[in-house]
Each structure stands twice: as C-alpha cells, then as structure tokens.
Amino acid sequence: MTLQGWVPEIGEFLTLAEVIDLAFDYRGNTTVVRADGTEIEGYVFNRDREAPEPFIQIFDAAGNGPMRIPYSEIRNIKFTGRDMAAGNSWQAWLERREREKVEKAARHETGPA
C-alpha cells in the first residue's frame, strides 16, 4: 500500500496536520502547496506540531535546504514523487530470487545438448 500519486482532500474528515504526518512518514518527494498557491517539490524530513509556530522542514528536489515552512503557510501536500520504500520488501526479493532460479534452471534445460 503506497500513497504515491495521492492528492489529499483536506476537509471535515482529514486535517492538514494529519496530511503533514503522512508526508513526514512518506519515503519519497512530495509537493507542498503553499497558501499563496506556489508549490515546492521536495522531501519532508521533519515536522514539529508542538512548536510555538508548528513547521515542516524540507530539502527541495535539487537537494537545497533545509527550508522551514510554517503549517500556517501550507494549503496541502501532494504525494507526487516515487515511494522509495514501495516494492522493496524482503518478500519481493525472495520472489525475485526464486523467479531467477527457475529461469536459470529452464535456460539450463533448454540449452545446447
């Protein structure tokens, strides 16, 4: 299950703070939409909702930063970047390995006599 591609709809059932928490847990770039409509793409590596003025910290897509953006200046966060954790489970590796073994054995069997 990945949030890749998700554009949250903030409203009665989903708060901005919840979306920020999900963005903080997300292992990929996101696009932060500011209150003025401008956007910044990057990796949200920190958030502090207990600070006197809650904020997120982000390295942009070029690696510049860290930049600090107050919650009050954020309208939404879109999960636009590739989820780097998706498909990298151990199970996926075992399945890949098994597949390779079978393919190798099949090649061996059908090889030159």
Place this chain on the structure above:
Amino acid sequence: MSVPLSQMWTVAAYVLKQKLSRRERYPLVLMLEPLFRCNLTCAGCGKIQYPAQILKKHLTLEQCLKAVDECGAPVVSIPGGEPLMYPQIGELVDALVKRRKYVYLCTNALLLKEKLEQGVLKPSKYVSLSIHMDGLREEHDEAVCRDGVYDRAVEAIKEALRRGFRVTTNTTLFDGASPLRMRAFFDEMMGLGVEGMMLSPGYSYSKAPDQEHFLRRGRTHDLFSKTLSNARKHWKFNQSPLFLQFLMGKRDYECTPWGNPTFNLFGWQRPCYLLQEGYAEASRS
C-alpha cells in the same frame, strides 16, 4: 565480554564523571550517520529509502566533528548508509582517534579491502571495524539481497586482521533465523579471529519497508534463548552478558534513548537511533 581494557576503563571513568556531576541522562554512544547512500539494498533496511537528492548528500567533516564535540559520548559508532562511501572517511576516523573516541565503523565490507589497500584507514586501539554479517553465506546473502557478499566480507575480514585492525561483527537476527545455523555462524566468525560479535534483534520500527520479518518480543526471546543457551566457551560477544540475558528474556531494562543519540543529514534524531519521530537542532533536545 570482549572489549579491550582501555576502552572499558574510558567508558567507566566517563560514567563515573557523569554520576559525580549528578547528570542522570547522558549519551554513551553517538550514532553518527554521515550519509544514507549505500552500495547494497537490503530488504530489511530503513536507512536507504530516500529520494535521489537525499542519497546524494552527505554531512561535511566539520558537521560530523561538531556533532561529536557537542555530544561528548566516549564511543562513536558510524553506521550508514555505507560509511566507506563517505569521501572523507579516513579524515573523520583520524580526527576521532585524535579526540580519543572509541570508533565502531559499521560496514558491509564491500569496499573494505580496497580502502585498506589504499591506506585510507590505520589500525588503532581506538578503531574497530564492525562488519555487517547476518549469518552464514546463504543467510547473509539472502539478508543483503545479493549473492557473493558473504565471501567478499570474509575476505575483507581476513585482510583487516592481517593488517592488525580490531575487527568485530554485527548481526541482526530476523524472524525465521535458525538457531543451529546461527551457532555454526558464531563458530565460523570466531574461527576467523574476530575480536567479538554484536547481536541485535531485527526490531520492528515504523520506517522500515519490510515489517513482516521483524521480530516481536516473544519470538525474540525464544530465538535468542535457543541460539545462546549453552554458549560455547570460545564465543566472544561485544555486549555485556546482562544484555544477552535481556535478549533471552531473562532480564528487563528500561529504555534509555538519550544513551544513543543519532546525528545525520536531518539533524539530531528524536528520540533515538531506532525511532524516528522527528529532528532537533541540538543534541540536548
């Protein structure tokens, strides 16, 4: 327990000093992560799952040393990512030795032989090469998701020992590990001549991509009890017997996250190495 006397003495003196100054919470081991980049992609690893611009970055030498000085812990562990990919790893280790810090350089050893031949690292009583080994050949190559890594690591261990380095191993036990095979692995490592072995359970933590194979508490105790009961005399562990008893479920400890502060590209990780709840600008936070 297999830690040199000078190291034990340094740590004991440091702890005593903290007690005398009535400091209840103090760091013992700084986890310094100069980069997240790695030349392996182990399925159990939660450290390398970042977008490219983050993986390309690393701390400067100055940032690393500032963190070491700010923290003050007598022991510095350098995990990663793969620290041998850090361009200034030689200078960093030299600077730590100058500060009389005991250094554990945690590496998957793929680059180790090459770095030793280039003279990037120098043997010292302060420096221990801590080699990531998750079991015998089959188990290790499976854990690191690449064939041939075990053999290269063994070759590098032999080379490091030949050059007079302190070498230890660090092993994570995941769900499904065979106690019998692990015991054979301990024999194998001691046969190579390593100074000691370090064990940890594959703790389940929220940022790791592979949740299924991490150990839950009950399974941890069961697995470690079977693996470590009737321990052979020649096995040496780089951990106190009390900690091994804890792993076997015979003893309880309170969590002391301030003992293991972690510094990386994002700052000081809250609250500790394993849990990633956020970052702070100062280690005291």
